[in-house]
Amino acid sequence: MTGNGRRWIRHWDPEDETFWRETGERVARRNLLFSVLSEHIGFSVWTMWSVLVLFMGPEYGLTPADKFLLTSLVTLVGAVARVPYTFAVALFGGRNWTVVSAGLLLVPTAAALAVMEPGTSFRTFLLVGLLAGIGGGNFASSMTNINAFFPLRRKGWALGLNAGGGNIGVPVVQLAALAVIGAGGGPRVLLGIYLPLIVVAAALAWVFMDNLADVRGDTGAARDAARDPHTWIMSVLYIGTFGSFIGYSFAFGQVLTTQFGRTPLQAAYLTFIGPLLGSLVRPVGGRLADRYGGARITLWTFVAMGAATGALIAAGMAGSLSPFVAVFVVLFLLSGVGNGSSFKMVPGIFQRKALARGLVGEAAVAHGRRLSGASMGLIGAVGALGGVGINLAFRQSFLTVGSGTGAFVAFLAYYGLCSAVTWAVYLRRPAAAPSAVPVLT
Template structure:
């Protein structure tokens, strides 16, 4: 297939921008910033709806009382399946931007959200088999893919100096879809409505989001369908290191978003309405703070923010471990909210690191100017989808860990012990790879490049 950037503008469908150079100050001030912000706004809207559809099952399972015949383990398995599909589809969604154009794929991916929403509306009633719920949950996973395509698209619109803020705002606005669907569910439950009312609210919203994206977003001709970039990103160790770190931040955010309500109902005996009053707070604050994590990373370096963020996450998890054992709801809920906030900060700082790392590697190779910027943009765009997919798998791990913990111990204590150990490993990896200074003397032929490369990572 011919890459979009090589075809004449007149032969393309949709809105295409032929020339895009956000690193050029004059271009950025004249029209680049205005165009980028417009695309960012509608990208956030569509990604927001995608997150709501993806995480809708975190509240649908609260509606599903004894008459549905599902055990706590069944519900954790159901949410694990939804999270898994959302992680896997992020890979093809990343490359769809270059294949079809950012605006075009945003329209398609938004419209596709109608499939799982209408399907859930059709089957959501007592008597439906657990297998059917699992299959419909698989469909809902496509909502998780919108994040990957949205981040890849917006990454191309903004200059390096603005990426932390822009990517943080884009992801944070999308992440807010989690607490919003929980708040809408709270209103529905409070009004004695059922799960079909919640689903019915989102069907017209999906249509509106797709139409607005079609009317107001743009495709960038400079974003090529570069399969070589995907191969290079897969071969680069930093892609997988950052994917591992993103498991600790975003994996925590999305995993806890799915699991929080179930933990409150199963471990602390809260009713679905009582749980709904509490579950939205953590995802809301974690979403709002994500751009702050990106902005802090722009200023102080993403590696530094990420490192200390893991210290905070480990400390919060240790407190949750004790609070759960003591069955202290008064301590458990606010500390869980703090953990959400820290996961949001870490989401912003880790994603800011990705383009910075590849920019540093380009400079270490001797590339300069637009050549270095282009190389970094090419690899970071490809890497983001892979990192986002692996990171979302952390959400699967969290729900499976809770499921096993409840099966084995009747509480989430075992799961929190595992999470605590994992955050310790994330701290060690961040320090060792991106912040540790080289020790001892090395041969003169390699000393300068390695030192420069290592020192530059501390600023990413």
């Protein structure tokens, strides 16, 4: 492994066990640590509006439908931003782009700090909220970058930890908001806390991370991944796992205040629990997938998510807050497990397809790593659109029936679809299965 003064690594072969043991693991873990930090801050900035809307009382003049629309658009920009962020690692290098993407978070945070006061127009809030969406893009570039650092046998754990550490930015910003509200502070206090943290994350990435030379310049990988049907099949599944996590993270507090009449402070005491546990359990989903197979864990996760959603519908119709919150937390946990297991499936899919094409050894590993890294960015982008759908579904459900029941019925149907797709494509064993379609048990 050699590099120049700009921290470019010219040779990287994590599948070589000697290389991994003597050099690779230490370097990979260091890059993972600071990737997690930057992605964590990105998630916090992206989802900050899920708690800022709780600060926005009647004096701001926003209806519940306005708030759901605002969070939907923030989620949408975060999803769309993941596409160019996926290409950015190949264009600029993983370390370089981590520094840039972290620094860009200063823009939406400072803009929100400037406009967050009663009397600001809803259109202004929408425009500033859209800027926060760039925080959602950090996930795609981070996952693409870290995927290249780890060997296939460790990807489930590494990707789960990377994503889980980023996802935990959601409950952390909610806990920070709880502390600010409890201390009698306003939204500008919360925003002011994050400005120096962003600078620290960018500086640490600059000092401690590395670029991989064999990843840079391969902008065609995303194009090739987009042509593969498994990229889009896995996107459907990721809508169900990550889309649920991020959508519920944005919507949970608003559901509690709108449907159950909780105050912002009461809602803040509850909203962080689900995202926190869902984030912490994501590496567990990756570990389980490493051991038992990604498709098997993903299938049973979707079945359980369907059952939990049915219980949520019953609790919501009965107006029972405690069971509703308890089951919602379980749903967050399941989404976290599914996030880890579904992303573990992706490297395995492309590795098996490389072997099916007749590639062997390092050629197969390089091919699988190249396409899986690019595919993850696209899957992450489409999956985040699930969060948009969840917030829009809640908005329409509250406008139509005055509760979230209609939205939960739609989510239940989608989890059923995801269960069927997982089984049919990745677990079913027909007598003459085409060799190019991997069975991931």
